[in-house]
Each structure stands twice: as C-alpha cells, then as structure tokens.
Amino acid sequence: PREYKIASMPGDGIGPEVIDAALDVLDAVAQYSGQFSLSFDNLPWGSEFYKATGTYLPSDGLETLKKYDAVLFGAVGAPDIPDPVSLWGLLLAMRGPLQQYANVRPVKCFSSIEPVSRHVRPKDIDWVFVRENSEGEYAGQGGRTHRGFDWEVATEVAIFTRHGIRRIMRFAFETAASRPRKLLTVVTKSNAQRYGLVLWDEIVEEVSKEFPDVKWDKMLVDAMTVRMVRNPQSLDTIVGTNLHIDILSDLAAALAGSVGIAASANIDPTRKSPSMFEPVHGSAFDITGKGIANPIGAIWSSAMMLEWLGEKESCTLVMNAIERACAECNTTRDLGGKLNTKQVTAAIISSIGK
Ligand code: NAD
Ligand code: IPM
Numbered sequence: 001p002r003e004y005k006i007a008s009m010p011g012d013g014i015g016p017e018v019i020d021a022a023l024d025v026l027d028a029v030a031q032y033s034g035q036f037s038l039s040f041d042n043l044p045w046g047s048e049f050y051k052a053t054g055t056y057l058p059s060d061g062l063e064t065l066k067k068y069d070a071v072l073f074g075a076v077g078a079p080d081i082p083d084p085v086s087l088w089g090l091l092l093a094m095r096g097p098l099q100q101y102a103n104v105r106p107v108k109c110f111s112s113i114e115p116v117s118r119h120v121r122p123k124d125i126d127w128v129f130v131r132e133n134s135e136g137e138y139a140g141q142g143g144r145t146h147r148g149f150d151w152e153v154a155t156e157v158a159i160f161t162r163h164g165i166r167r168i169m170r171f172a173f174e175t176a177a178s179r180p181r182k183l184l185t186v187v188t189k190s191n192a193q194r195y196g197l198v199l200w201d202e203i204v205e206e207v208s209k210e211f212p213d214v215k216w217d218k219m220l221v222d223a224m225t226v227r228m229v230r231n232p233q234s235l236d237t238i239v240g241t242n243l244h245i246d247i248l249s250d251l252a253a254a255l256a257g258s259v260g261i262a263a264s265a266n267i268d269p270t271r272k273s274p275s276m277f278e279p280v281h282g283s284a285f286d287i288t289g290k291g292i293a294n295p296i297g298a299i300w301s302s303a304m305m306l307e308w309l310g311e312k313e314s315c316t317l318v319m320n321a322i323e324r325a326c327a328e329c330n331t332t333r334d335l336g337g338k339l340n341t342k343q344v345t346a347a348i349i350s351s352i353g354k
C-alpha cells in the first residue's frame with residue numbers, strides 16, 4: 001500500500017480535541033480503503049512548549065517539517081500570551097517560509113443545516129475561497145517608533161509583488177476552471193488601496209487571457225460582503241488578498257452554519273514544501289476542555305489532505321460521511337445539535353462507506 005508520513009501538530013486550546021477526532025477519522029478511512037497507510041508523528045509545538053522552551057518553532061523546525069508528506073495543524077493562541085507572539089511564532093512562521101502561498105477554503109452549506117440568513121438556501125452556498133497566503137499585511141513589514149509618546153507612529157505595511165499576485169491568480173483561475181460553473185470573482189479594494197490592489201486589477205486582466213473558459217468578475221471587498229449575504233448563488237470561486245479573504249472566509253463559515261465546520265489547506269502548489277491542513281477556527285478558549293468543539297472543520301481539512309496526497313476516493317468517503325452525519329442531526333451545539341466532539345466523530349466514522 002501507499003504510505004504517507006504526516007506531522008500532526010495539535011497546538012493549543014481545542015486544537016488537540018479536534019485533531020484527535022481527525023486522526024481517528026483518518027485511521028478509519030485508511031483501514032476501510034485498504035489502499036494506503038498513514039503514520040503520524042506528534043509535534044508538541046504550541047504555547048505550552050513555548051513556556052517550557054522559550055520558542056514556538058524549534059530552530060530546525062522547518063527542516064523537520066520538510067521530512068513529511070503533509071502537516072495537520074490544530075490551532076495556536078493562549079489567553080496568557082500576546083497573540084502576535086504566538087501567531088508569528090508558529091502559524092505565520094510556517095505559512096510564509098514554507099511558501100504555502102495558496103490558502104484554499106471551501107465553504108458548503110450541508111442541506112440539513114439551517115442557514116443563518118433568510119436570503120440563503122443551503123444549496124446556494126458552494127464556494128471555494130482562494131486566499132493569497134504569503135503577502136499583503138502578512139508579509140511581516142511594519143514597525144513602531146516613539147513608543148508611548150503622543151507622536152508615536154505605527155506602520156503595518158502591505159506588500160504586493162507581481163510574482164506573488166500572478167501565481168495566486170493563476171491558481172485561482174485553475175481552481176475555477178476545475179469546477180462545473182467555471183466562475184471566478186476577484187475581490188479587491190482598488191478604489192482606496194491604489195497601489196497594490198491596482199496591481200491586482202492589472203494582473204487579473206493579463207492572467208484571465210490564459211483562461212478563456214473561465215467567466216470572471218470583480219468586486220470591491222465591502223460590496224462583496226453584501227453580495228455573499230444577499231446573492232450567494234451568484235458566487236463560486238473567489239480570490240483575494242491575505243487579509244480580505246481571512247475576513248470573508250469567517251463570514252462565509254458563519255453563513256454556512258458555523259466557523260466550527262470551516263476547513264482550509266495551506267498549499268505549496270510546487271510541492272517543494274509539505275502543505276498544511278487546518279481548521280479555519282482558532283483555539284476557542286471559551287469552550288476548551290469541555291469536549292464540545294465541533295470536529296468537522298478539522299475532519300474536513302484532513303479530507304483535503306487526502307485529496308492533496310492523491311487519495312481522492314478516500315476524500316470523497318470522508319466528505320460523504322460528514323454530510324450524512326449532519327443530515328442525521330449528529331451535530332454539536334454550534335450547529336444546534338446536542339452531541340459532543342467524540343459522539344460526532346463516532347457518527348462520522350460509522351457513516352464511512354454508507
Ligand atoms: P476562535 O475561532 O478561536 O473562536 C471564535 C468563536 O467560535 C468562539 O466563540 C468559539 O467558541 C467558537 N468556535 C471556534 N471553533 C469552534 C468549534 N470547532 N466548535 C464550536 N465552536 C467553535 O477565534 P478567536 O476567539 O478570535 O481566537 C481565539 C484564539 O485563537 C486567539 O489567540 C486567536 O489569535 C487564535 N486563532 C488561531 C487560529 C489558528 O491557529 N489558525 C485561527 C483563529 C484564531
Ligand atoms: C486564520 C487565522 C490567522 C490568520 C490568524 C490566527 C493569524 O485567523 O487562519 O484565518 O489571520 O491567518
């Protein structure tokens with residue numbers, strides 16, 4: 001059988017609870033399929049590790065990750081550590097340096113889930129967000145001078161490069177072309193952001209010529225929030241900057257039921273580095289340790305990992321099992337159900353292949 005080495009990094013808060021669930025589902029589907037095997041190494045990097053060692057990512061951490069076929073990540077962030085320390089220490093210290101420049105965030109409203117807006121019918125939401133994952137406000141540029149004085153200045157510099165925009169735009173057009181509707185919406189804010197986002201506008205004109213089959217349109221990000229709520233069925237594949245899609249993908253998750261089901265893949269399309277799969281949600285301090293976190297975001301992310309590894313059939317098995325568990329109302333509280341994390345996971349596992 002085919003063998004894959006996976007780095008499992010549960011991290012903080014509900015991270016370990018949902019990654020446990022994902023590992024159980026992965027084991028179950030590998031066994032069901034019999035076509036491949038997965039081995040998991042647990043990497044303890046997170047806020048406890050930081051408190052013990054003074055670092056989130058060990059100095060050879062990126063090299064260590066390169067030994068794996070993929071990384072499964074939970075969440076990072078702790079109430080007693082400043083967020084920029086934990087996020088730039090671990091998550092953002094991996095996405096950029098590993099050149100996982102495409103962040104893919106699918107959003108679907110499973111038919112059994114009650115949509116939060118009366119404008120939205122479940123079948124209206126079947127979207128894929130393509131988030132530029134290496135530039136913009138996340139390039140790490142900026143600083144503060146004259147700290148504490150009235151004339152203190154802080155900058156948060158957004159970086160956009162022709163190379164970075166062109167590669168994500170091509171990835172987005174390819175994603176759109178691979179889907180039945182072949183429809184791409186490019187999100188910008190080039191009325192106010194007159195340099196970087198105007199460059200986005202120019203590059204989409206160029207790249208679109210390589211993909212004559214894809215219909216595309218442009219939206220300013222503010223108007224896009226309205227379109228997502230009022231006219232969801234008009235959207236399919238959506239591409240935008242790191243920060244814009246961070247925000248829109250949380251809104252999308254809420255429209256589709258809960259941020260607890262939202263999945264993501266941090267992809268290096270060149271396959272030089274391992275790609276990293278993680279739920280969109282964070283460490284959720286408010287429900288940590290209660291055993292009630294929705295595991296679907298993590299389980300769906302692990303299905304995306306199977307697809308990226310080439311195990312398309314097993315990805316479909318997991319997605320169908322999630323859908324079936326939801327249809328039978330085997331859901332956690334965030335989706336209006338009564339089950340805990342373990343019960344939902346068990347329901348999904350017992351639906352595999354049904
Ligand atoms: P969050 O996603 O952790 O929580 C937001 C709300 O959604 C909370 O009420 C939480 O209980 C709920 N929620 C989240 N996941 C859920 C799940 N699986 N099931 C049920 N309910 C769920 O966002 P936040 O509160 O803004 O951030 C908390 C911490 O996590 C911060 O330190 C933040 O920086 C960090 N964070 C990390 C990541 C990541 O590691 N990828 C992502 C977002 C936030
Ligand atoms: C996400 C998160 C992260 C981001 C934070 C925690 C740095 O919100 O993955 O969506 O902004 O990318």
Ligand code: MN
Nearest residue numbers: 246247250280
């Ligand atoms: Mn986010």
